[in-house]
Amino acid sequence: YHRHYSADNCCITLYGNLNMGEALAFLNEAYLSRMPKGTSRPRLTMQDEQPGVQVKIPYYTEKPEADEVQCALAWYTGAFADRERQLGVEILLDALLGSNQAPLKAALLNEKLGADIDIGFDDSTLQPTLELVLRGATEDTAARFAAGVRKAVDDILAEGIPEDLLLASLNAAEFASLERPGSIPDGVLDAINAATGWLHTGDPAMLLHTNSLFASLRAYGYAGIICTGPMLLGVALQMGILLLCGWVGAERAQQDLLVCMITYTLLFSLTVTSFFSMPVTRYLADMLYEEREQAILPSFWGSSSLMLVLGCSLYGLFLLVSGATLLQGLLCLWLFAEMIVNWNGMSYLTAIKDYRGILCSFLAAIGLAFGLGLVLVVLLGFPVPEGMLFAVAMGYGLMMVWDVVLLYRYFPQSDESPWTFLKWVDEFLPLAFTGLCTNIGLFAHLVICWVGPVGVQVKGLFYGAPYYDVPALIAFLSILITSINFVVSVEVNFYPKYRDYYSLFNDGGVVGDIVTAEEEMLAVLNRELRFTALKQLFVTAAVLSLEGTLLDLLPLGFNDLMHGYFRTLCVGYGLYAVGNTVLLILLYFTDYLGAVLAAAVFAASTTAFTLLSLLFNTAFYGFGFLAGAALFYLVALFRLDAFTANLPYRVLGQQPIVAETKEHLFTRLGIFLEKQDAKNSKADHQEGKSIT
Numbered sequence: 001y002h003r004h005y006s007a008d009n010c011c012i013t014l015y016g017n018l019n020m021g022e023a024l025a026f027l028n029e030a031y032l033s034r035m036p037k038g039t040s041r042p043r044l045t046m047q048d049e050q051p052g053v054q055v056k057i058p059y060y061t062e063k064p065e066a067d068e069v070q071c072a073l074a075w076y077t078g079a080f081a082d083r084e085r086q087l088g089v090e091i092l093l094d095a096l097l098g099s100n101q102a103p104l105k106a107a108l109l110n111e112k113l114g115a116d117i118d119i120g121f122d123d124s125t126l127q128p129t130l131e132l133v134l135r136g137a138t139e140d141t142a143a144r145f146a147a148g149v150r151k152a153v154d155d156i157l158a159e160g161i162p163e164d165l166l167l168a169s170l171n172a173a174e175f176a177s178l179e180r181p182g183s184i185p186d187g188v189l190d191a192i193n194a195a196t197g198w199l200h201t202g203d204p205a206m207l208l209h210t211n212s213l214f215a216s217l218r219a220y221g222y223a224g225i226i227c228t229g230p231m232l233l234g235v236a237l238q239m240g241i242l243l244l245c246g247w248v249g250a251e252r253a254q255q256d257l258l259v260c261m262i263t264y265t266l267l268f269s270l271t272v273t274s275f276f277s278m279p280v281t282r283y284l285a286d287m288l289y290e291e292r293e294q295a296i297l298p299s300f301w302g303s304s305s306l307m308l309v310l311g312c313s314l315y316g317l318f319l320l321v322s323g324a325t326l327l328q329g330l331l332c333l334w335l336f337a338e339m340i341v342n343w344n345g346m347s348y349l350t351a352i353k354d355y356r357g358i359l360c361s362f363l364a365a366i367g368l369a370f371g372l373g374l375v376l377v378v379l380l381g382f383p384v385p386e387g388m389l390f391a392v393a394m395g396y397g398l399m400m401v402w403d404v405v406l407l408y409r410y411f412p413q414s415d416e417s418p419w420t421f422l423k424w425v426d427e428f429l430p431l432a433f434t435g436l437c438t439n440i441g442l443f444a445h446l447v448i449c450w451v452g453p454v455g456v457q458v459k460g461l462f463y464g465a466p467y468y469d470v471p472a473l474i475a476f477l478s479i480l481i482t483s484i485n486f487v488v489s490v491e492v493n494f495y496p497k498y499r500d501y502y503s504l505f506n507d508g509g510v511v512g513d514i515v516t517a518e519e520e521m522l523a524v525l526n527r528e529l530r531f532t533a534l535k536q537l538f539v540t541a542a543v544l545s546l547e548g549t550l551l552d553l554l555p556l557g558f559n560d561l562m563h564g565y566f567r568t569l570c571v572g573y574g575l576y577a578v579g580n581t582v583l584l585i586l587l588y589f590t591d592y593l594g595a596v597l598a599a600a601v602f603a604a605s606t607t608a609f610t611l612l613s614l615l616f617n618t619a620f621y622g623f624g625f626l627a628g629a630a631l632f633y634l635v636a637l638f639r640l641d642a643f644t645a646n647l648p649y650r651v652l653g654q655q656p657i658v659a660e661t662k663e664h665l666f667t668r669l670g671i672f673l674e675k676q677d678a679k680n681s682k683a684d685h686q687e688g689k690s691i692t
Helices: 020-030 083-097 103-110 139-143 145-159 163-179 186-201 211-219 223-227 229-248 252-289 293-321 326-352 355-379 384-410 421-427 429-450 466-506 511-553 560-588 592-613 622-644 647-652 665-691
Strands: 069-076 116-122 129-137 456-459 462-464
Touching: 069 139, 069 145, 083 103, 083 116, 083 129, 083 163, 103 116, 103 145, 129 139, 129 145, 139 145, 186 466, 229 252, 229 355, 229 384, 252 293, 252 326, 252 384, 252 421, 252 429, 252 456, 252 462, 252 466, 293 326, 293 384, 293 421, 326 384, 355 384, 421 429, 421 665, 429 466, 429 560, 429 592, 429 622, 466 511, 466 560, 466 622, 466 647, 511 560, 511 647, 560 592, 560 622, 592 622, 622 647
Parallel strands: none
Antiparallel strands: 069 129, 116 129, 456 462
């Protein structure tokens, strides 16, 4: 009683349309202020797993039968805080064992090991457990139950679980969470859920918000496409354009000019947005955490406007002297502006978790671009560069309108300042340079090869290296597995441990719990990074073994030199993908200095090594990027190892003693723009009065 019944170990739930201020004041005066304050809230201790332990105990029933036994198999299903995992277990149980016709239960019943099979699953404890109970068995059949379950599960995995079955169970679980069937009143159920979440994690809202869990589970199928969306969409369009131009018999010079214009526009837009994308994402995360959704839409238009003015000015100057015709230049500038808005919108769209909507906008953009290009070039006889540029611009325009509609559907309109996000650029300037340097490291080798011996002058300032560009674009697709793995595996498995560890610092955890949580978190992190590297290794090996057969099937004119570039760049992109995963983990630990250092090494090394490779035979050009990616991976990995070696010091000892407010260039720019907006608003108001 004296250990547990204290004010700091008390969870009170208020439910209904109450005056919260009065209710809290009453509770404090009549109850909480009279309770003695304890030292710290006692925490439940984790028990060790007991793999392979067998226990025989008697059980009692009203109608005993001769030789009747029961056999229960039990599994630990992971941490309580990993709600996605526990929800996944619940959905799988319903799909595989929910009825006598469900695959796993039907297979087990066919073995005739007992009369029936029951399921027990409790995810409300600190260490959730799952039980399969075989009833009406004999000692002989009970001994064969575990092997029977193993075989049945292996058979199901070999054939695959039907997607419609999983979707039905997912929909049923989601419907149940919204409808809440049963006799327990909503307020009581919410109080139980709040107390359970608070007891195990310190977060009383953990079990109250299920919508995001179901959205996250549905997101796994789209995760990789969203993560690599901008570049993936560009690669898909480039490949489609090459195939379409080859199909309609376009001249090679026209194809090269079209590919150069789209590539220049794509890389220039990604470079401009890369500087602002990470600080804007941080601003977005902070606004959502503070529940200031009304500040999100203004910041989207503010950041988009700033990037449009900066980017269109620079890219417009380039187009003026590039040698492009007036129509070609206008189309490129139009496409560039749309890409800026689209790439900036990606940061906002991922927050609403409408992954299906985002994927549909991708597919609609590609479909419209190809379809309209086919009509304009083939049926109406438009020139290939202008016709296809217009079609691609219309495709990206559809994607832009689609994404903006999604944003307006989820976020409220408001009159808040659109320039507040600029304070975050100053506050998190290393994030801005991390994004910029990563982008430079990713694309510098392409630009250098354009002006090297394998490069050709297509028109004016438009240069290209078709023998190098095409293998590079296709090789980039090989990192899709790592992008998916980071969202689905690393974040899902690592983040709950990460959150538990830092919550101990915030909630006054004892030293022993902090040490244990740190060991568990780092063990999960090391395991996930190792699996990520292995998966990328296997994918790269598979691509290298099959590339000769698959690439020759495409009408892209691959020769031996292009095959060599493709193999080299596949290895380089694989190293980059794993290194970038490590860099994202550094950002998790707020090691912004380490992240910008690794990104700067990546940018500098790929540039330097690619320039150095120009001194050798053209067959070695891809090795410059490969060497830079390898160095990037090593620097990021060593930095992560050094940073986590003394993590408590990093968390506590490196924090500023006094809160710092950084007011530099971007903050002053934001203040200036806010004053200009205020002047314009005042002038418009006065003009309206005079007209009236």
